[in-house]
Amino acid sequence: xxxxxxxICAYLPTLMSSLGYGAVxxxxxxxxxxxxxxTALAAAIAALVGIGQIIGDxxxxxxxxxxxxxxxxxxxxxxxAAALASMGLVDQLGLLAIAVLxxxxxxxxxxxxxxxxxxxAIPYQYRARALSTLGGxxxxxxxxxxxxxLWILRESSMPWAYGFAAITSVLAAAVTTVMPDLPPVExxxxxxxxxxxxxxxxxxxxxxxxxxxxxxxGVTALMLVRSARxxxxxxxxxxNGLTPATTDLIYAWSMxxxxxxxxxxxxxxxxxxxxxxxxxxxxxxxxxxxVLPLAHTAITIGTVAIIIGIGxxxxxxxxxxxxxxxxxxxxxxxxLAAWRLLSDTGTALGPVVVTLVTxxxxxxxxxxxMAIIGLAGSYxxxxxxxxxxx
Numbered sequence: 600x601x602x603x604x605x606x607i608c609a610y611l612p613t614l615m616s617s618l619g620y621g622a623v624x625x626x627x628x629x630x631x632x633x634x635x636x637x638t639a640l641a642a643a644i645a646a647l648v649g650i651g652q653i654i655g656d657x658x659x660x661x662x663x664x665x666x667x668x669x670x671x672x673x674x675x676x677x678x679x680a681a682a683l684a685s686m687g688l689v690d691q692l693g694l695l696a697i698a699v700l701x702x703x704x705x706x707x708x709x710x711x712x713x714x715x716x717x718x719x720a721i722p723y724q725y726r727a728r729a730l731s732t733l734g735g736x737x738x739x740x741x742x743x744x745x746x747x748x749l750w751i752l753r754e755s756s757m758p759w760a761y762g763f764a765a766i767t768s769v770l771a772a773a774v775t776t777v778m779p780d781l782p783p784v785e786x787x788x789x790x791x792x793x794x795x796x797x798x799x800x801x802x803x804x805x806x807x808x809x810x811x812x813x814x815x816x817g818v819t820a821l822m823l824v825r826s827a828r829x830x831x832x833x834x835x836x837x838x839n840g841l842t843p844a845t846t847d848l849i850y851a852w853s854m855x856x857x858x859x860x861x862x863x864x865x866x867x868x869x870x871x872x873x874x875x876x877x878x879x880x881x882x883x884x885x886x887x888x889x890v891l892p893l894a895h896t897a898i899t900i901g902t903v904a905i906i907i908g909i910g911x912x913x914x915x916x917x918x919x920x921x922x923x924x925x926x927x928x929x930x931x932x933x934x935l936a937a938w939r940l941l942s943d944t945g946t947a948l949g950p951v952v953v954t955l956v957t958x959x960x961x962x963x964x965x966x967x968x969m970a971i972i973g974l975a976g977s978y979x980x981x982x983x984x985x986x987x988x989x
Contacts, residue, residue, distance in 0.1 A: 608778035609717060612771035613736045616676060616709070619767030621744015622751065622760055623683065627699060630757060634692050644696050649947040651703020652710075656943060657800045659708040660936025664798075668716040669780060673772045675708035680768035687761025707943070711935050718923040718931065719781050724869060726923060731865025731916030738861060738915065742854045803933040810925045811941065813983040818918050818938070819945035820976025821881045825911055826949030827888065827969040828853065831962075832904050834953075838962055839895050849901045856908030861915035868920060874986040877917050878977055883910030885973025892963035918942050921984065 627648070631641035663671045682705060685698040713733065721729040751760045804811060832853065836846040868876050887906040894900045922938035949969070956965035 608775060609713065609720075610732065610736050612672070612676070612774045613713065613733060614740055615767045615771040615774070616679070617737050617740025618744045618747060619683070619740075619764030620679075621741040622748030623686070623744075623764045624741070625745060626748065626757055626760055627686065630686060631692060631695060633757070634690055634695060636692055640692070644692070644699055646947070646950070647696055647699040648703040648706070649943065651700040651705075652707045652943045653703075653940060653947060654700075655704030655707030656711070656936045656940040658704075659711045659939075660800050660933040662708060663712045663715055663932040663936075664930075667780065668712045669775060669778050671708055671712040672716075672775045672778070675705045675712065676768045676772035676775065679705040679709070680765040680772070683761050683768060684765040687758035687765075707939065711932060711939055714919045714923065714939075715932050715935055716778075716781060718926065718935075720779075727868030727873065727916065727920045728862070728865035729916075730919040730923065731861050731868065734915035734919065735858065735861030735865075738854070738857045738912070742851075742858050798930045798933060800933040800936050803927070803930040804937040807925070807927070807934060807937075811937065814921055814925065814980075815938065815941045817877070817881075817976055817980040817983060818921060819941045819948075820972055820979065821877070821914070822918065822942045822945030823949045823952065824881060824884050824888070824969055824973040824976065826946045827953060827966075828884075828904070828907050828911070830950045830953045831888070831891065831966055831969065832900070832907070834957075834962055835891060835894075835966070836900060839900065841897055841900070845897050849897065849904050852901055853904035853908035856905050857912035857915070860909060860912035864913040864915050864917070867913075868917070872986055873917065873921055873924065874981070874984045876914050877921065877984045878981045880910050880914030880917065881973050881980060882977040883907075883913075885970045885977060888966050888973060889970035891966045 628641040628645040631644040636644060659671070662674075666674075679702060682698045682702040686695060686702070689695050689698065714730070717729050717733060718726065747763065748760050751763055832850060833846050836849060841849075864876050864880075884907050887903050887910065891900070891903050894903050918938075922935055922942075926934040926938070952968065952972075953965045956968050
């Protein structure tokens with residue numbers, strides 16, 4: 600299998616689709632408000648992306664096993680394109696909510712199929728760099744995409760932004776159709792009822808329960824802390840009287856640190872082992888969240904946001920890498936589906952924890968609670984993630 604084919608067919612579609620999706624991420628709650636939703640309902644509709652991913656994780660593992668990575672990716676991106684186009688065309692909140700949910704489910708298929716493909720196609724000694732680059736490409740798309748969306752909104756309207764996102768997904772699907780197929784999994788001396796396609800995700804999860812209850816819980820904590828930035832930083836900016844434009848600039852600084860560090864992080868994992876990225880990453884983010892309540896100006900809040908971005912960017916691909924390392928040869932898509940279920944749950948829980956804490960206590964305490972979760976997660980990761988290369 601040629602490296603050039605893998606690079607073009609694995610990373611280019613990821614960049615294209617993430618550019619389109621990045622352009623419309625901020626527009627989903629605004630679209631809901633435009634169609635008559637309250638602020639709370641708009642936030643709930645936007646959160647359906649994460650819920651759709653959780654719902655779609657287990658079926659995604661089955662689909663990848665059944666029809667393979669390439670056609671799972673193509674189907675997911677075409678469904679994603681239809682969902683994105685629908686978001687820009689519908690004028691009813693119920694239909695918008697369905698489209699957002701379907702978008703999340705398609706994302707689950709996309710994530711598992713892409714990770715499984717690179718896990719098999721890339722030799723172990725380059726795996727962390729390959730997966731951290733995949734995570735970095737997502738970050739580039741999420742960083743540049745909103746800029747493209749801003750330009751479209753200035754020149755046209757929200758439906759055209761959704762149309763742009765749908766077109767990028769269709770083009771990504773077209774590029775993926777020429778992706779080389781993986782060699783079939785060899786299953787010598789395995790009974791028919793134990794064939795990969797007939798093994799359930801729950802069976803794989805039960806057989807690998809130790810890794811899910813150890814490293815997997817650490818991954819959940821990491822994703823929970825990661826997702827806190829999306830709500831805590833903007834809310835803390837607002838609480839300190841910063842303008843939306845300043846808040847956007849601070850968030851852009853944080854994302855820039857994300858984008859710049861994914862390659863060094865992957866190289867570090869391949870050279871010294873996963874521990875040396877996983878543990879410092881969550882620890883740095885936890886310390887930054889612990890310090891955030893002490894920051895009250897644009898410069899100090901921006902500095903904390905950059906530190907969070909450094910911790911997050913260096914760990915680009917760590918969740919996928921740890922999952923790929925632990926995955927069995929037989930039943931790998933099902934294993935990765937269960938692994939993604941843990942990480943997606945952590946992502947979904949982050950904003951929920953922030954919301955629940957702020958219902959009764961100040962926003963600063965929410966940041967401290969997330970920091971404590973991060974510190975506990977760094978200890979847990981340090982306990983269970985192997986320090987060596989394997």
